[in-house]
Amino acid sequence: MNWVTAMCGRMVHRGPDGEGYWSSRDNRIAFGHRRLSIIDLSELGAQPMTSKSGSVTITYNGEIYNFSSIREELLGLGIVFAGQSDTEVLVEAIDFWGVEETVKKLIGMFAFAVWNEDERTLKLVRDRLGIKPLYYYYDGVRFLFASEMKALQDSGIDLGKLDGAAISQYFRYKYSIAPNTIHSNCKMLEQGCIGTFIEDSGEFEVVRYWNLPEIAKGGQARKLEGSYTEQLVELECLLKDAVRKRMIADVPLGAFLSGGIDSSIVCALMQSMSDKPIKTFTIGFNEGGYNEAGHAKSIAEHLGTEHTELYLEPDSLLEYVMEMSDILAEPFADISLIPTLAVSKMASEHVTVALSGDGGDELFGGYNHYAAALGVWKKMQPVPSSLRIPAANLIKHFSPGYGKLSRLGGLMESTEFDHFYECYLSQWQFLGKLFQVEYSPGLTAKPSSITSYDFSDEDDFAHHMMLRDAQTYMVDDILHKVDIASMRYGLEARVPLIDHRVFEFVWRMPLQYRIKGGVAKAPLKDILSKYMPRELFERPKQGFGVPISNWLKGPLLEWADDMLSPSSISKSGVLCPMMVQKLWNEHKSGRMDRGAYLWSILCFQQWAESRNFSV
Secondary structure, eight states, X not given: OHHHHHXXXXXXXXXXXXXXXXXXXXXXXXXXXXXXXXXXXXXXXXXSEEOTTSSEEEEEEEEETTHHHHHHHHHHTTOOOSSOOHHHHHHHHHHHHOHHHHHXXXXXXXXXXXXXXXXXXXXXXXXXXXXXXXXXXXXXXXXXXXXXXXHHHTTTOOOOSXXXXXXXXXXHHSSOOTTOOSBXXXXXXXXXXXXXXXXXXXXXXXXESXXXXXXXXXXXXXOOOSOHHHHHXXXXXXXXXXXXXXXXXXXXXXXXXXXXXXXXXXXXXXXXXXXXXXXXXEEEESSTTSOOHHHHHHHHXXXXXXXXXXXXXXXXXXXXXXXXXXXXXXXXXOTTHHHHHHHHXXXXXXXXXXXXXXXXXXXXXXXXXXXXXXXXXXXXXXXXXXXXXXXXXXXXXXXXXXXXXXXXXXXXXXXXXXXXXXXXXXXXXXXXXTBOTTOOOOOOSSOTTOOOOOOSSTHHHHHHHHHHHHHTIIIIIIIHHHHHHXXXXXXXXXXXXXXXXXXXXXXXXXXXXXXXXXXXXXXXXXXXXXXXXXXXXXXXXXXXXXXXXXXXXXXXXXXXXXXXXXXXXXXXXXXXXXXXXXXXXXXXXXXXXXXXXXXXXXXXXXXXXXXXXXX
């Protein structure tokens, strides 16, 4: 139990409202839980929780939005409840139907562990889209799990050496892809999966109960009938229901409002279903070209929300950078984590739940690079591979592995679209030159866990990109970032656009409806136009841009200079000091903008120093 207490101690921020512990009769199994009270604030909602029969015990993170309807179903079957929490509904449902049947009924975000005393099995479950995280460690003797990797570290176990695939993925994409983590002995349960540990045999097996590629392929094989207008009406009803369910809470709630399409439609639907102004929150920048706070304010004024905005000042940046080293258990280089931390901190001072607009881009082709990538692919196809491959090898030999020329080399050696798209997304093309000779990670382009789309016509190129990003970037970057930042301040972030019912519906829509007339997010824009004038949101997509290049030559210069020094780089034994110095000198001198590359290196170095790590 000492291990469990230490692990829970690491996660006080995720559950500041209380803690609880449970152990099996033979003390071989122990659960711990930190509580963030959202539904049923009484002790009747405390965890870990055991079913009335005594056979099933659960520790659970997340929200089941349709718990009331499941509760009514169980009441009709004779199940009696003591309280009003979704946790009690979940544990009694599992006791009655089993994990596999129960999870099919759930609408929500969740990561939970269930011990069945009769079967002597432990099951780990993660929600369909991977909104809530779940890490685990198994060395053949000890099996541990937690919502954060740092909790596993605080148990005293050895998480192992650097994982080659994860480090390769990190420097390519700025994050590692589940099930990989930076440590070889620690894994992340993938989205839509159930992992089962059987005590008698010591076996641990992971199976998928909801498979996004199958949903996507099956949806396109069974396209919805009816006109665009008819499908738009169905989609709006579904989005309203998804938002409505996520507005259920016994604590104050609000929403993040960036000024973009996705957050705007969430806020518009929320306000349309609220009898008082909802609370909205925005982060702004003083640097021109990066600030959307003005757009967000105009939208908030039109909707009539109670709006709060905060401009991120340069003198506060180092504070957030230092905080990153405290909360990140592995390298993570999405620079928008900083403003996400800032907006989460601000929102947590007013509300306990905040709705977020993430997920629209992966559903409706919203990223600018989709059209750009497809355009490059089409231009390359007339050039025979017999010419492209030798040219790519020549570039690989002479290029430093980063920059436009290296990227061209990576794209030219691609003969299939899935490999091409992975190279298109990669920050570093040829990683070998970045690492010290003594360190050689596994260098792969395509993540082994990603299912490709089977191409049959040109539409499938767009499908492949959206599907790939929904399996990786959305889960392992966007949702990971939002979970880290919000839970840091005891704030629960909910994401209605990636309700699994919305995903299943949209993947049945014809592509020409999702990207109508070449316009990305056409359905969302058409729905949003019912709630506000188009001039408030019809503008080029900006994203959550951050002026990192300017920051590294300004308020973060001294910190970056220290972190990128040859002595600091050499300490971890992973990166090549000469290559790093070349990049840093190019950036400081103003000859080239190397901000994105340097941020990946800085985040890795920050992590290595905080863990006192070396190979």
